[in-house]
Amino acid sequence: MLRRFSTSPAAFLILVALAAALTVTTLQVVFLRAPVEAQMGIIQKVFYFHVPAAYAMYLGAAACLAGSVAYLLKATDERDALAKAGADVAVMFGTVVLVTGPLWAAKAWGQYWTWDPRLTTTLLSFLVYVAYVLLRSFGGGGEAERRFAAALGFLGAINLPIIHFSVRKWSGQHPQVITGKGGGLQHPDMKLAFALGMVTFTLLAVVFIWSRMRLVLAESKLRRVEREAVELGVGEEA
Amino acid sequence: MMSSDPTHLTTTSVDPRATEFRAVEGGTETRSGTVLLVEAYAAIWLILFVMLVLGFLKQRRLDARIGELEKVLDRARGES
Numbered sequence: 001m002l003r004r005f006s007t008s009p010a011a012f013l014i015l016v017a018l019a020a021a022l023t024v025t026t027l028q029v030v031f032l033r034a035p036v037e038a039q040m041g042i043i044q045k046v047f048y049f050h051v052p053a054a055y056a057m058y059l060g061a062a063a064c065l066a067g068s069v070a071y072l073l074k075a076t077d078e079r080d081a082l083a084k085a086g087a088d089v090a091v092m093f094g095t096v097v098l099v100t101g102p103l104w105a106a107k108a109w110g111q112y113w114t115w116d117p118r119l120t121t122t123l124l125s126f127l128v129y130v131a132y133v134l135l136r137s138f139g140g141g142g143e144a145e146r147r148f149a150a151a152l153g154f155l156g157a158i159n160l161p162i163i164h165f166s167v168r169k170w171s172g173q174h175p176q177v178i179t180g181k182g183g184g185l186q187h188p189d190m191k192l193a194f195a196l197g198m199v200t201f202t203l204l205a206v207v208f209i210w211s212r213m214r215l216v217l218a219e220s221k222l223r224r225v226e227r228e229a230v231e232l233g234v235g236e237e238a
Numbered sequence: 239m240m241s242s243d244p245t246h247l248t249t250t251s252v253d254p255r256a257t258e259f260r261a262v263e264g265g266t267e268t269r270s271g272t273v274l275l276v277e278a279y280a281a282i283w284l285i286l287f288v289m290l291v292l293g294f295l296k297q298r299r300l301d302a303r304i305g306e307l308e309k310v311l312d313r314a315r316g317e318s
Contacts (some may be wrong), residue, residue, distance in 0.1 A: 042271045043272075046275060094290050103277055104278065211290075211294075215293055215296055218297060218304065227290050229310065
């Protein structure tokens with residue numbers, strides 16, 4: 001079922017078109033409709049993509065966890081592809097979070113980085129997924145490497161709830177606007193911009209997980225075809 | 239030509255236009271929020287776009303290679 005889902009080009013193109021349209025709409029609302037925040041000024045608009053990017057990183061990590069656990073239970077190419085695609089997406093959106101956050105902090109805190117609990121746990125989690133991607137890129141595509149990567153994908157997910165609750169449990173500088181404690185987003189257009197950002201990044205995460213899955217499945221297929229070519233003695237010819 | 243009389247600046251004549259630019263001194267703002275915002279958005283879309291393009295190119299290369307190999311395999315199977 002996973003293979004059929006991941007190789008349907010029409011559904012994929014529809015999703016890409018929807019994600020692109022929503023991206024443009026979100027940019028329009030963020031820049032032309034949402035008001036400038038009273039204290040921070042225009043730099044607060046980073047928030048509309050920074051938080052959704054963090055959420056998209058969680059989605060990638062969740063896909064990696066689901067694929068890894070499923071692969072450990074029963075090893076198939078599709079499950080491995082989901083885990084690898086999830087890790088790729090977690091690294092990609094993690095990069096977005098770790099680039100946009102410090103740029104916001106430069107204005108809001110006067111420095112790019114502090115060893116705040118949320119920043120530190122996010123960096124740690126990001127590095128776990130970087131390790132996963134490096135392992136898969138340079139460790140070969142053997143069964144042992146896949147199993148080891150699946151274990152890493154499972155362990156990497158343990159840090160995710162720690163990131164989420166770090167703001168509440170430990171004191172730090174990181175704002176907590178989207179919780180019950182903060183004042184939240186005061187203006188309806190701010191709420192709209194944030195909601196659109198969340199939907200857009202959810203779609204982008206799905207698009208990227210999907211496209212990376214297709215890529216990993218194509219790599220697996222290529223390895224199979226190459227093996228077959230060698231067995232038939234036509235490896236040289238190809 | 240600017241007049242030294244400050245009330246003169248409130249009139250709508252051509253004279254009140256600025257003739258010099260001065261930097262803010264002693265202010266607290268050291269970094270432009272607008273520049274940082276543009277940098278942040280440029281970074282986001284650059285990262286996403288690079289990933290999209292690299293993924294697309296790699297997929298095309300893989301599909302082409304698989305297609306080539308399958309043709310060769312079909313030929314080999316037909317001969318045997």
